[in-house]
Amino acid sequence: MMMEGVEFCFPHLLNSSCRKALRPVSVSMLIYMIISSISVLTATLNLLVIISISHFKQLHTPTNFLLLSLAVSDFFVGLYLLFYIMFIDGCWYFGEFMCILYYVIGTINTSSSIGTMVLISVDRYVAICDPLHYPIKVTAKRVQTCVSLCWSFSALAGSYLLKDNLKQQSRFNSCVGECVVHINFIEYVADLALNFLLPITVIIVLYLRIFVVVVSQVRAMRSHTAGVTYQCSRKGNPKKSEMKAARTLGIVVIAFLSCTLPFYCVTLTGQNAFLNGSSSAFVLCLFYFNSCLNPIVYALFYPWFRKSIKFIVTFQILKSGSRNANIVKVTE
Template sequence: MEVQEGAELCFPQLLNTSCRRPTSSGSEAVFLKILLSSLSLLTVALNLLVIISVSHFRQLHTPTNLLLLSLAVSDFLVGLLLMPGAVVLQTFCWFLGDEICLLCNYISFIITSSSVGDMVLISVDRYVAICDPLHYTTRITVRRVKLYVCLCWFFSALFSIVFTKDELTQPGKYNSCQGECVFVIDYISGLVDLVLTFIVPVTFIIILYMRVFVVAVSQARAMRSHVAAVTLQVSLTLTSKKSELKAARTLGILVVVFLICFCPYYITVLAGNNLLNTSSAFFVLHLLQFNSCLNPVIYTLFYPWFRKASKFIVTLQILQPGSCDANIL
């Protein structure tokens, strides 16, 4: 009897302190593992295409695309680290130690915070492009966007220390047994997280995009009223406006999908439920991570340059000399 019980433990030699092995058998569990593993691989592959595309082709080195690059890096890390980590925690014992558990949780906070920051920057970019187009090229430059992206990641790393301060002094503080990786946020830290990474950014994003929507509608009406214009200058202006409006629509879809995936998690937190102890934990956490797979799918559907760049990458044409100067747009 003792042998059988020991076989079910993560550390059989520690009978009194070891956790039991997660029980996840049956066809449904196997299907779930395959599904989550496939989503992880798909997320990594699609976001890697975005990263290579924007990094390699010079035509894509625009302020807006640099913001998409930063978001793709966050999504890539979600697929590479967070999704497999979730599968491991649900199906295996944690053998990597408390320090690695702390590091994984710290990285997950950085990735989430940087994703929210990228969405705010994307909203600001579209706001300036649509509402103040005459000053867009002077206010939103590649150099400034690089600076803002670096600051976004820096403050995300700094901000995430708030949630890991207790674990830093005592790794594994909330583990009930050996072989477990549990992370608990205290009330104050949870409130700070809720306000700074959900309420304030989401409110800011919604306000900006409401303004963008109003201006975009008025510009679309103005464009329709000038369709009969025949001068080259007017034609070029209308083409430019159509391009900006199309970009605003695409990035608006990106933001809406982001809100749909992130809101259930924070609404559950706002309702006062402990995600670690509720049946909704699996759904809301994986929905939040699934957003990282949806973003490059949106690029594929609405950005011709991404489809063309992906073809260059998959067919290895980017290995040819001078491929970085290829006409992608």
């Protein structure tokens, strides 16, 4: 309904309804198409990763279990974006409880993604810096335990962070159709430290160390010397497959930092207005677009992922004994 150039979210509640964000139809359609495409592509690609690692026994490795955790989180981001599409015009049509649940799920996904990135960094650090003890230190069971703890902590942290909003759902809404949450200053600082500053610092430090060791290994191989001056590299030489995995996952981490840092920088400056404004919307879209990039990186650098996709799309995965298919070559 239009009234003096104003369109309301709920026309029958003129006195209490929120106003829609008015923009040209062509612009709205373009935004919807872009976000819908990202949403479908993100959910589809990550679902392929989930099916691949879950189905094929040869892919049941500690590193791949971490990739599986990341893919699950990214898959839910793809579904999460569907609700974001509804929210672009500034109106929330799903009720107060779903509004809080929307933010809770988003918080859990974000926290679990960052936690998994930390675990991936630790995994690569041990594989490169201490390759002789890697099979002993990093086992599938330990990784599964760490992943479970990561998701459990994310769920508890997300629920605790928004507990006041769950108790009084409409307390912070100024009109019907609005979906905002409130976090007090202490909780905000704690969340920022635990979900951004500390994990990002750990990821950067570990990968800088990995980079130093990889460079030292390359120099050692080129000069045909057995000794390397760096402490980590004296514990053994990592396999070529481990080095390749470190480079691939390094790209994943760089993409992750490139997509998430702008969002957290905006958050630190306090300029984000709960999805209001084109700049905030762009930063948020970039933040979620990272979930679509990860499986693309796998497709480019992991032959096993490309091979598993062929099995899935050609329905060979439905054949008896497909779980034992040779997906990973010995040379990979």
